[in-house]
Amino acid sequence: MANWKSNVREVVPYTPGEQPKTKVIKLNTNENPYPPSPLVGKAISNIELDSLRKYPDPGCQSLISALAKYHGFDEENVFVGVGSDDVLAMSFLTFFNSEKPIFFPDITYSFYDVWASLFRIPFETKALDEEFKIIKSDYDMPCGGIVIPNPNAPTGIAEPVSFFEDIVKAHPECVVIIDEAYVDFGSESAMDLVRKYDNVLVVRTFSKSRAMAGNRIGYAIGSKQLIKYLSDCKFSFNSYTMDTITLQAGVASIEDDSYFKEKLDAVISTREWTKVQLKKLGFTFPDSKSNFIFAKHESMEASFIFEELKKRGIYVRYFSKPQRISNYLRISIGTDEEMQVFIDELKMILKGV
Amino acid sequence: MANWKSNVREVVPYTPGEQPKTKVIKLNTNENPYPPSPLVGKAISNIELDSLRKYPDPGCQSLISALAKYHGFDEENVFVGVGSDDVLAMSFLTFFNSEKPIFFPDITYSFYDVWASLFRIPFETKALDEEFKIIKSDYDMPCGGIVIPNPNAPTGIAEPVSFFEDIVKAHPECVVIIDEAYVDFGSESAMDLVRKYDNVLVVRTFSKSRAMAGNRIGYAIGSKQLIKYLSDCKFSFNSYTMDTITLQAGVASIEDDSYFKEKLDAVISTREWTKVQLKKLGFTFPDSKSNFIFAKHESMEASFIFEELKKRGIYVRYFSKPQRISNYLRISIGTDEEMQVFIDELKMILKGV
Known part of the structure; x- marks a missing residue:
């Protein structure tokens, strides 16, 4: 029984x-x-113990404000999460609800197909060329969404921002996510595209370039509309994910440029x-x-x-x-x-x- | 366009x-x-800054071990997450995959219906009686799962463990989740049922009784089978959710009984x-x-x-x-x-x- x-x-x-x-x-x-940064260490040891009995700020205002200022955007252009895995998963859930498949490279970050399966999002992978490069023309058809890391992993190959602008321009029918986990190590960011197109989302993490994998911080920069949808989706089922200490540690990292x-x-x-x-x-x-x-x-x-x-x-x-x-x-x-x-x-x- | x-x-x-x-x-x-506890403060200020550049232990072994010892279970009986919201949402996703509806009270924690909708789980609420008590016989029919907080919120009413044993015994066809967010404030825990039944999951949080809402720690105690399914599901799409500092703060709280x-x-x-x-x-x-x-x-x-x-x-x-x-x-x-x-x-x- x-x-x-x-x-x-x-x-x-x-x-x-x-x-x-x-x-x-x-x-x-x-x-x-x-x-x-040593400032991160200082922020952590300065935590007021009594503050921990309270729920963290669900809006993550301090960290969002620091990131907005750092990148030259408004706070309404920024979303934060528990590592970029959390931000990406939430973005899949929010933006990829078409019956058409989403596209991403066949050799890439190993969680894209996992989240697609989890949320029952149809997907199609596009093979890299012989030199492991992304073939732009493969993405030239209507789809439910696109997600590409730049640089791509595990190849490390970066494409210029013009490459992504072409893709974004060709896809007003869906959201294009550019996963910039490794961008700080010397490639062009697509963040400026956010100022021109309302359907592009740039995702970042503190785990690599900011040496804070142990803290779990990721974020996304996008149009205000996109960020509003993402936040609404997140707040519809879990308000408190970023903890108080992590928020303060994140702000301290941004401050020590x-x-x-x-x-x-x-x-x-x-x-x-x-x-x-x-x-x-x-x-x-x-x-x-x-x-x-x-x-x-x-x-x-x-x-x-x-x-x-x-x-x-x-x-x-x-x-x-x-x-x-x-x-x-x-x-x-x-x-x-x-x-x-x-x-x-x-x-x-x-x-x- | x-x-x-x-x-x-x-x-x-x-x-x-x-x-x-x-x-x-x-x-x-x-x-x-x-x-x-002051030990929590000490654990936080003792964090080694260099440890944060590394990913946290995805298995959360230190905290799981402390919880297992504290409650007298094996480590394989314990699952931890980012607050009990995370643990509960993951449990819904893992265990509630029947075509039959899951049951929970009509007046209760406000996220149950949210997660059910999110994961497309059919659900049916059961009205509390005139004194806001749960009517046990309402749950007497085959279903896709049951989730009940004890004490219930926002009423604060607790039922004895025998009440839940009757429900668990009557439902070998599904998993029964008992949400014990407030149990430490003076009601009977259903944790002993875990030793007798393999389909009961008890969920707890550090947010209320341990005064650590700002840290985001929740956990579940269940049969080894149940915990294995839950962990597999979690690890299938996000390995690193609990951060390094939170794990150490959680252990410190358990140590100061x-x-x-x-x-x-x-x-x-x-x-x-x-x-x-x-x-x-x-x-x-x-x-x-x-x-x-x-x-x-x-x-x-x-x-x-x-x-x-x-x-x-x-x-x-x-x-x-x-x-x-x-x-x-x-x-x-x-x-x-x-x-x-x-x-x-x-x-x-x-x-x-």
């Missing part, structure tokens, strides 16, 4: 990149190798150094504008290198599926010291030592 | 209880009048004092086992008292709908001093001063 199980939603859970518990070099989840830019420059320069080293060792890769490099070796298999690195305490990311990327490694950019050790160990592995 | 709006999910957002910005007596959102019990006793004793005062002033109310009292006056209208209190800087909650409760006020329990001021002001209002 115990048949409650027939009504359960049975799914296969996602397996996040490993978080090793021992001391290792962790280049597998695109985390920033530098800590967040010189630290932010200094650490971005450091990551970018380490990335460029790493590219040179990898090339010398016989690796090829698309030109990454993100904080990772998606590389394959001319002769040694990715799965083998992955296992060898792991034995030596260095974690990179390896995707066995799909087939087309199964000979690639996604290598997050660490500190100069970490990347030096990584390159040294790679040399040994390639020599068979 | 700009017809993207036709695909938008248009909804009416929830209006949370007001968070007044000036100094007032806030008895409108069932917050705890005392701060969280003497503080927790001391403050619970204080709230309960203030509630009992308030009941006596309200009765003297001509109010009637169901016997509340929560941290609020749901009261109406013998002659003066609730909406009038609500507005008068507000003018005097005292916020209580007033629901104009449904009609049946539109002459009631929901009064959260504050400190002794706050409740004394509240009672004094009420006396003046009733005298027309």
Whole structure:
């Protein structure tokens, strides 16, 4: 008689990149190798304990105001959430309600198809070309929505803003989401399109460039209409998602722009150094504008290198599926010291030592 | 041509209880009048800044382990989320997939019907009796699931565990969720039923009894099967929702049990004092086992008292709908001093001063 199980939603859970518990070099989840701004630390230790007994500000006004000012928009152009996963999922739910399929690349962030399935949104993936680039003309037909990361992941390839303007202009019938999780590492933002088109939403995260993956902050910039729809949808079923401490930590990060830019420059320069080293060792890769490099070796298999690195305490990311990327490694950019050790160990592995 | 709006999910957002910005007596959102344990403050200021650059532990192991130990269950019996709203919404999504309707009281927590609509779950509400009590026999028919808060909100009425055991026993065909947001304030928990029945889920929050509404922590205790389904569903679309600081703050709260019990006793004793005062002033109310009292006056209208209190800087909650409760006020329990001021002001209002 115990048949409650027939009504359960049975799914296969996602397996996040490993978080090793021992001391290792962790280049597998695109985390920033530098800590967040010291101002973030100060904001956290200055929290008034008594303030925590109260619900947080559901409107997240302090953080929204800081972001609006930072990007030169009005507060009504900003939406915040618990990491960009939360912002993206909420955007799918709010904007993708057509019977036509939504479009996104076949090799891209792995949660787009998950959210589409979850919310029963029809979708069609568009294959990247031979060099892992997005083929713009594939998106040239009426659809229920479009979502593209720029730079794309795990390839790291960025497109110029004109590329996205063409797409947005061609699709007044739907919302176009540009997922800029990695944009701060040196590519063009599509944020200016928000000033010209009311159907474009730019999504950002504090997890990578702001070194705050542990805090869970994401946000979206869009037309006031878009943000109003998104907020209404969010508030219709969960008012309190951003906690009091996170809101204050987020504001503090925005306030320390010189630290932010200094650490971005450091990551970018380490990335460029790493590219040179990898090339010398016989690796090829698309030109990454993100904080990772998606590389394959001319002769040694990715799965083998992955296992060898792991034995030596260095974690990179390896995707066995799909087939087309199964000979690639996604290598997050660490500190100069970490990347030096990584390159040294790679040399040994390639020599068979 | 700009017809993207036709695909938008248009909804009416929830209006949370007001968070007044000036100094007032806030008895409108069932917050705890005392701060969280000092250990929570210590845990927050001890956060290592560098740890925040990394993703949080998606398994939330530290908090799950502390909760399992505290309640005498295994870790596999515990699920945690961003407030009990998150836990409840995820439970609806995971367990309520029948074509038969789910049941819950007609006067109850206002988000049940919202999540049911969001996830397209058919539902049927069961009217409370004349004294606002749940009529057990109304739930005596096969259904897609049941969710009942105990104590119920906004009435504050609690039922004994035997009441819920009868319901659970009668429904092997579905999952029964008991929402114990207010249980710590003096009613029987149904947690022991989890040891006997694999289809019962008990949901709790840190927002009320643990004075941590600002942190957003909720959890569920259920059979290992139930928790596995719930975790799989959660991990299938969002791995990182609980942030690093919140996890540590939650553990610290659990560790300070003497503080927790001391403050619970204080709230309960203030509630009992308030009941006596309200009765003297001509109010009637169901016997509340929560941290609020749901009261109406013998002659003066609730909406009038609500507005008068507000003018005097005292916020209580007033629901104009449904009609049946539109002459009631929901009064959260504050400190002794706050409740004394509240009672004094009420006396003046009733005298027309």
